[in-house]
Amino acid sequence: MAKNFYKALELEKNATDEDIKKAYRKLAMKWHPDKNPDNRSEAEAKFKEVTEAYETLGDPKKKEAFDRKGEEGATGRAQQYRAHNVPRRTRSSSFTSAQDSDTFSQFFERSFDGMRRDSYNGSFSARGPRPNERPYAETSSNVPPRQPRKASAIEQSLRVTLLELYTGATKKMKIKRTVYDVGGRSTSFEDVLTIQVKPGWKKGTKITFEKKGDERPGVIPADIVFTVEEKKHEVFEREGPDLFLTQNVTLVQALCGCSFPVTTIDGRSIRVDIPEIIKPDFVKIIPGEGMPSHKDPMQKGDLKIKFNIIFPSDISTQKKEELKRILT
Structure with a gap:
């Protein structure tokens, strides 16, 4: 069955020389056996197929013969070339054949010709080598590649x-x-x-x-x-696992005790009773109404209520005397 080299490179028949090079670069890298250790057999077959297609379509004379006569017109020259140029010990139907390997190596050496490896980030630059710097293509194979x-x-x-x-x-x-x-x-x-x-x-x-x-x-x-x-909350402040809020109370409430509702951070309403005297440093602790633990959300800190005692702005003389009598 005649091979369709354009199809192998995923191209149309009107593809330009640049299109052919780009297609081979993409597919050769994709199907290189070393990049496909898990399906090496399939990769070798695909790599051989795209290499054969590029050897034909990348050569203007072979491409012209293929366009006129199909595979038969192009393979005669290709087979003759292989017979004269491939040493016997390297003739093989697998990826390891010298022709497939050489085509790949020569193509990418030409692609990187005149480039040097940037010493900062490993990318390629279009500038030539610096003084006393060996071109990339001439670097000894014994030197390990720079790790990215x-x-x-x-x-x-x-x-x-x-x-x-x-x-x-x-x-x-x-x-x-x-x-x-x-x-x-x-x-x-x-x-x-x-x-x-x-x-x-x-x-x-x-x-x-x-x-x-x-x-x-x-x-x-x-x-x-x-x-x-x-983000800052309008009511609550967080300190570790605990939540704090400040409650306003009158002087009478502070001295005589009080009861008031508190809306928790998740929207529930709870009743808080304060029978004792509220001093300036007094803190009412509501266990288990603080923040959950990230290790165990069922474990929670406490809600701690601090108080702001609102003093009257003015007291009559009579009330002052009454307070003195009561408090002394």
């Missing part, structure tokens, strides 16, 4: 209400990312990161999304780190 560095973490605040830290919540954060395909082309797109806020999380809690930063050649993408920032 990881980009610095990207830090972002995550503003959360006290109620969300009490009940838990789901936050969705939209980010923009740039990634590269196997052909070296960059693509930008929007991504959504979902954060499950756990009950009891504290200010300063960090949530890390590994390698979600922009991709760059020779650089491991940065982690994105969100740090919890607690």
Whole structure:
């Protein structure tokens, strides 16, 4: 059955020379057996197929013959070339054949000709080698390749209400990312990161999304780190596992005792009775009405009520005398 080299490279018949090179670069990298250890047999077959297609369509004379006569017109020259140029010990139907390997190596050596590896981030620059610096193509194979560095973490605040830290919540954060395909082309797109806020999380809690930063050649993408920032509440203040609120009482209530309702952070109403005298430093503790523990949401801190005693702005002489008599 005649082979369709255009189909093998995922091209139309009117493809330009540049289109053919781009297609081979993409598919050769995709199907290189070393990049596909889990399905090596399939990868070797695909790699051989795209290499054979490029050997034909990448050569103007072979391409012209293929366009006129199909596979039969192009393979005669190709087979003759292989017979004269491939040593016997390397003739094979698998990826390890010298022709397939040489085609791949020569193609990418030409692609990187005149480039040098940037010493800072491992990417390629179009500048030539510096003085006393060997070109990339001439680097000794005994020198281990430079390990890619990881980009610095990207830090972002995550503003959360006290109620969300009490009940838990789901936050969705939209980010923009740039990634590269196997052909070296960059693509930008929007991504959504979902954060499950756990009950009891504290200010300063960090949530890390590994390698979600922009991709760059020779650089491991940065982690994105969100740090919890607690929004100020109108009524409650948090100190560790405990919640605090301030209650206004009159001087009479402070001296004679009082009872009043309190709305909890999650909207429930509870009755608070104060039979004792309320002194300026007095704190009423309501057990179990504080913040949940992030390790065990059923365990909660306390609600602590502080008091602001409102003194009268004026007292008549008669009442002053009565107070003196009562309090002495």
